[in-house]
Amino acid sequence: MTVEQGIEAVDQFPVGMRVLAVDDDHTCLRILETLLHRCQYHVTTTDKAQTALELSRENKNKFDLVISDVDMPDMDGFKLLELVGLEMDLPVIKLSSHSDPKYVMKGVKHGACDYLLKPVRIEELKNIWQHVVRKSKFKKMKSVVTNGESEGNSDQNGVRANRKRKDPLEEEDEEEEEQQERGNEKKPRVIWTREMHNKFLAAVDHVGIKNAVPKKILELMDVDNLTRDNVASHLQKFRLALKKITNEAKQQVNMAAANSHFMQMSSLKGLGGFHHHSPIPLGSSQFHGGAATTRHYPSNRTFAGMFPHVSSSLPRNLHNDGGYMLQGTPFPPLENLHINSNNKAFPSFASQQSSLLVAPSLVLEGHQQSSSPSYSPHLEINKRLEDWSNNIPQSNVHSEPDALGWNMFGNSTNQTYFCRDTDFGSSSAAHADSLQMKQQHENIFSPMTVAQLLRSSSANEGLFMGQQKLEDGFMASDAGSLDDIVNSMMTQEQSSRVLGRRLA
Amino acid sequence: MDAHVAQLQMQYRNYILSLYQQGFLDDQFTELKSLQDDGSPDFVAEVLSLFFDDCVKLVGNMARALDQIGTVDFCQVGANVHQLKGSSSSVGAKRVKGLCINFKELCEAKNYEGCVRCLQQVDIEYKTLKAKLQDMFNLEKQIVQAGGIVPQVDIN
Numbered sequence: 106m107t108v109e110q111g112i113e114a115v116d117q118f119p120v121g122m123r124v125l126a127v128d129d130d131h132t133c134l135r136i137l138e139t140l141l142h143r144c145q146y147h148v149t150t151t152d153k154a155q156t157a158l159e160l161s162r163e164n165k166n167k168f169d170l171v172i173s174d175v176d177m178p179d180m181d182g183f184k185l186l187e188l189v190g191l192e193m194d195l196p197v198i199k200l201s202s203h204s205d206p207k208y209v210m211k212g213v214k215h216g217a218c219d220y221l222l223k224p225v226r227i228e229e230l231k232n233i234w235q236h237v238v239r240k241s242k243f244k245k246m247k248s249v250v251t252n253g254e255s256e257g258n259s260d261q262n263g264v265r266a267n268r269k270r271k272d273p274l275e276e277e278d279e280e281e282e283e284q285q286e287r288g289n290e291k292k293p294r295v296i297w298t299r300e301m302h303n304k305f306l307a308a309v310d311h312v313g314i315k316n317a318v319p320k321k322i323l324e325l326m327d328v329d330n331l332t333r334d335n336v337a338s339h340l341q342k343f344r345l346a347l348k349k350i351t352n353e354a355k356q357q358v359n360m361a362a363a364n365s366h367f368m369q370m371s372s373l374k375g376l377g378g379f380h381h382h383s384p385i386p387l388g389s390s391q392f393h394g395g396a397a398t399t400r401h402y403p404s405n406r407t408f409a410g411m412f413p414h415v416s417s418s419l420p421r422n423l424h425n426d427g428g429y430m431l432q433g434t435p436f437p438p439l440e441n442l443h444i445n446s447n448n449k450a451f452p453s454f455a456s457q458q459s460s461l462l463v464a465p466s467l468v469l470e471g472h473q474q475s476s477s478p479s480y481s482p483h484l485e486i487n488k489r490l491e492d493w494s495n496n497i498p499q500s501n502v503h504s505e506p507d508a509l510g511w512n513m514f515g516n517s518t519n520q521t522y523f524c525r526d527t528d529f530g531s532s533s534a535a536h537a538d539s540l541q542m543k544q545q546h547e548n549i550f551s552p553m554t555v556a557q558l559l560r561s562s563s564a565n566e567g568l569f570m571g572q573q574k575l576e577d578g579f580m581a582s583d584a585g586s587l588d589d590i591v592n593s594m595m596t597q598e599q600s601s602r603v604l605g606r607r608l609a
Numbered sequence: 610m611d612a613h614v615a616q617l618q619m620q621y622r623n624y625i626l627s628l629y630q631q632g633f634l635d636d637q638f639t640e641l642k643s644l645q646d647d648g649s650p651d652f653v654a655e656v657l658s659l660f661f662d663d664c665v666k667l668v669g670n671m672a673r674a675l676d677q678i679g680t681v682d683f684c685q686v687g688a689n690v691h692q693l694k695g696s697s698s699s700v701g702a703k704r705v706k707g708l709c710i711n712f713k714e715l716c717e718a719k720n721y722e723g724c725v726r727c728l729q730q731v732d733i734e735y736k737t738l739k740a741k742l743q744d745m746f747n748l749e750k751q752i753v754q755a756g757g758i759v760p761q762v763d764i765n
Binding site: 130131133136139140143174176203223224227 | 637640641644649652655656659660662663688691692694695696698699700701
């Protein structure tokens with residue numbers, strides 16, 4: 106919990122760390138509040154211990170850290186410390202003007218992370234975020250999923266924790282931590298419904314992707330029961346997927362899909378039935394940390410809906426990730442995917458969307474602005490697909506909801522990436538799944554279809570990108586060799602771990 | 610006008626320095642001042658007014674407790690002293706804080722006379738400080754009204 110809470114905006118922590126400050130002395134409380142603001146934390150204050158307890162109970166993900174005075178009239182400071190620590194498992198820092206070591210000892214024994222003496226100086230407050238990191242690391246340590254990794258982590262606890270916090274995209278840290286975290290922390294997963302995702306995209310559009318911070322997005326989204334952390338991890342995935350799309354798009358600049366391919370796109374839709382679990386050992390209960398996957402994304406809608414979302418160059422994949430996975434029914438035939446009309450989240454793309462849905466070919470055309478790409482890549486890919494399909498045993502993936510199918514479009518690699526969130530465990534598992542997925546693909550996709558996926562990025566980057574990403578994602582997984590896929594999945598997983606972690 | 614402003618600023622500077630030299634204020638007050646910025650221009654005034662309100666309240670509590678002749682609850686008095694010590698140290702009220710340290714020992718020793726005396730001193734001290742800081746704020750206001758900027762006083 107603290108880990109996720111602590112990752113306010115992965116690249117901004119400790120800025121914005123949410124602190125609950127409790128002190129019955131108004132003078133000190135006011136000063137503390139100002140000091141904390143100066144450290145760029147987000148502060149909530151109260152002069153009553155009881156209120157503090159209620160506030161933190163109200164939403165366990167509301168705060169990252171609690172700073173509390175020792176002497177308070179309505180409740181003993183140490184008791185508050187115990188309760189907060191036990192119930193909410195938050196790091197608590199004690200504050201007091203008692204410098205007597207026995208008070209310090211008492212604080213530590215009751216579970217305080219730190220004990221500060223009044224008057225508090227700003228230098229001391231500037232480092233309190235370390236407690237959030239440490240605590241989350243500690244929790245992860247406790248819940249080791251893989252043997253070796255935990256040891257590795259524990260050795261470098263402090264360093265890695267800092268590093269991780271500062272750069273959540275660092276793979277090595279993430280992989281292990283995510284695995285550990287996955288196994289142990291059963292956090293309620295947030296399902297990013299299409300509506301929510303639309304709102305998310307709208308919010309991101311509004312503030313600009315560069316300025317997108319979870320807090321603002323959360324405020325703009327105005328969705329109940331959504332925490333900053335949920336938004337933060339979603340944003341993280343979004344950004345990563347975006348990066349991936351951008352990279353892939355660049356790589357595929359010379360590829361163009363023939364119009365005919367577009368028609369075949371409809372068969373892609375048929376993929377709906379296919380769960381691209383591949384990257385995501387989706388079937389695995391692990392995926393959702395054992396929790397029922399709530400990907401209730403109306404499948405067909407999902408897919409269709411995805412396109413519109415793409416407008417913000419949001420990789421569809423975002424919908425597929427640990428906890429986000431869209432599970433749903435197979436995608437309906439393309440014709441039925443006119444759902445766009447429902448996805449008005451991005452009006453600007455409305456027309457694109459409809460074209461996308463209605464006539465994939467049109468969409469594709471729109472996307473492709475460059476010269477016709479060579480098809481060789483996808484031919485190769487097709488071949489690979491065949492190879493894979495031959496090697497892929499039927500998996501139980503099929504039993505998976507089609508949300509994956511959606512994933513397939515949206516970048517199997519990305520999916521993997523998201524799947525990782527669900528604690529896949531081994532890349533090989535993911536890999537195997539991807540193979541399965543491929544196999545399924547194969548049945549539905551024709552080489553040309555695959556080729557279609559390879560498209561150069563075009564102007565309508567947002568929509569296109571999203572779409573491209575979907576397709577690319579698919580292609581990406583197909584395009585590469587098995588190794589490539591595994592690697593990309595690994596990468597995604599690692600990235601997604603961070604995100605996964607962020608998922609509340 | 611400028612000369613007037615300069616004069617006021619000089620007066621202000623000297624006044625602040627004297628407060629430090631006489632032990633009314635300490636480094637914590639400097640810290641407090643540093644937290645004041647354009648975003649919170651009245652931060653120091655706000656905090657100090659909270660502090661003085663607390664003083665009134667706590668001294669009142671202690672006086673009441675000490676009034677219960679024969680059944681004085683020294684723990685209660687001690688708790689109030691403790692709180693006053695905390696807030697005075699947070700605002701940089703050096704003398705008040707010093708008194709609180711003594712006061713605490715007296716409470717623990719359950720020295721009634723000593724406590725009463727100490728309480729009287731605390732009362733005088735915080736009121737004196739309040740008056741002095743009020744003068745300081747007035748000087749600031751005058752400087753601003755004269756078109757000048759309140760100077761940052763370097764204690765060291």
